[in-house]
Amino acid sequence: MMIASVETETTAPVWPNQPTAAVRISNLTKRYNELIAVDNLSLTVPTGKMFGFLGPNGAGKSTTIGCLTGLIDPTSGKIELLNQEFNTNSIALKHRIGVMPEGLGLFDHLYAHEFLAFNARIYGLEESTIRNRVEELLTAMDLISATNKRLADFSTGMRKKVAFAASIIHRPDILFLDEPFESIDPAGVAMLKDWLRRFVSGGRTVFMTTHVLETVERLCDDVAIINHGKIAWRGDVSQLMVGGKLESSGEQFDTLEALFLHLVGERHGDLGWL
Numbered sequence: 001m002m003i004a005s006v007e008t009e010t011t012a013p014v015w016p017n018q019p020t021a022a023v024r025i026s027n028l029t030k031r032y033n034e035l036i037a038v039d040n041l042s043l044t045v046p047t048g049k050m051f052g053f054l055g056p057n058g059a060g061k062s063t064t065i066g067c068l069t070g071l072i073d074p075t076s077g078k079i080e081l082l083n084q085e086f087n088t089n090s091i092a093l094k095h096r097i098g099v100m101p102e103g104l105g106l107f108d109h110l111y112a113h114e115f116l117a118f119n120a121r122i123y124g125l126e127e128s129t130i131r132n133r134v135e136e137l138l139t140a141m142d143l144i145s146a147t148n149k150r151l152a153d154f155s156t157g158m159r160k161k162v163a164f165a166a167s168i169i170h171r172p173d174i175l176f177l178d179e180p181f182e183s184i185d186p187a188g189v190a191m192l193k194d195w196l197r198r199f200v201s202g203g204r205t206v207f208m209t210t211h212v213l214e215t216v217e218r219l220c221d222d223v224a225i226i227n228h229g230k231i232a233w234r235g236d237v238s239q240l241m242v243g244g245k246l247e248s249s250g251e252q253f254d255t256l257e258a259l260f261l262h263l264v265g266e267r268h269g270d271l272g273w274l
């Protein structure tokens with residue numbers, strides 16, 4: 001039964017005349033009791049994009065990623081990934097996505113190679129492929145010398161690297177990354193950015209959150225800023241690189257930071273005692 005439903009889901013897109021959207025969100029809402037974390041949000045991200053999902057703390061970014069990856073049940077709305085409707089039971093679609101969630105989702109009692117192999121087996125990779133990819137990933141991430149430590153004893157950045165490796169080991173079509181570079185050393189960040197550039201150049205899609213606007217300006221070619229669970233701005237930041245300006249409500253901004261502060265408001269805390 002399971003195999004039959006998987007085969008049905010992986011057949012041609014339901015809407016063959018539409019260009020493939022990696023992510024199409026229609027009127028997504030997530031409520032936590034009285035709090036509306038994601039508020040009737042609609043958003044489409046085409047395939048092949050490095051998409052940056054920005055917004056202040058508590059804006060609803062991680063909640064949205066949770067809904068898009070089956071980790072959180074939306075209250076209402078529709079999600080399509082790769083032109084197929086997605087819900088928590090979409091097993092075949094889940095095989096085509098990778099996710100590094102905000103909480104990382106590691107199993108602390110495992111060793112890094114065990115955790116990566118476990119993830120790869122869930123996605124049905126062959127044992128020889130798993131062995132090769134686990135070794136390659138751990139070596140590239142400078143974690144091969146830590147194979148005698150359980151994940152509970154890893155440093156913060158090491159844990160982040162393992163979670164990143166787990167999200168890409170099966171070569172997904174869409175990669176969801178929640179703050180992928182936070183805590184990782186500069187050499188590691190440079191390598192991961194290279195990997196992500198190669199990933200999207202092959203036509204696959206990255207959907208990531210970050211608070212580092214410089215990273216967004218250099219890396220992302222498609223951006224949304226959300227605030228209070230709603231889209232506040234949507235655009236292509238790469239226009240900045242050729243001397244263009246970012247526009248919002250008729251006003252123009254030289255940098256993403258200026259636009260971001262305009263949209264979400266600057267913070268001024270006057271700590272007289274400091």
Ligand SMILES: Nc1ncnc2c1ncn2[C@@H]1O[C@H](COP(=O)(O)OP(=O)(O)OP(=O)(O)O)[C@@H](O)[C@H]1O
Binds near residue numbers: 036063
């Ligand atoms: N499990 C939960 N129960 C209740 N409220 C929650 C829960 N998870 C998130 N929230 C609330 O939903 C809102 C959005 O949270 P979310 O984690 O999506 O924000 P975020 O944009 O990822 O923020 P950050 O940049 O700090 O990671 C916040 O007000 C948060 O307190």
Ligand SMILES: [Mg+2]
Binds near residue numbers: 062063102178
């Ligand atoms: Mg978050």
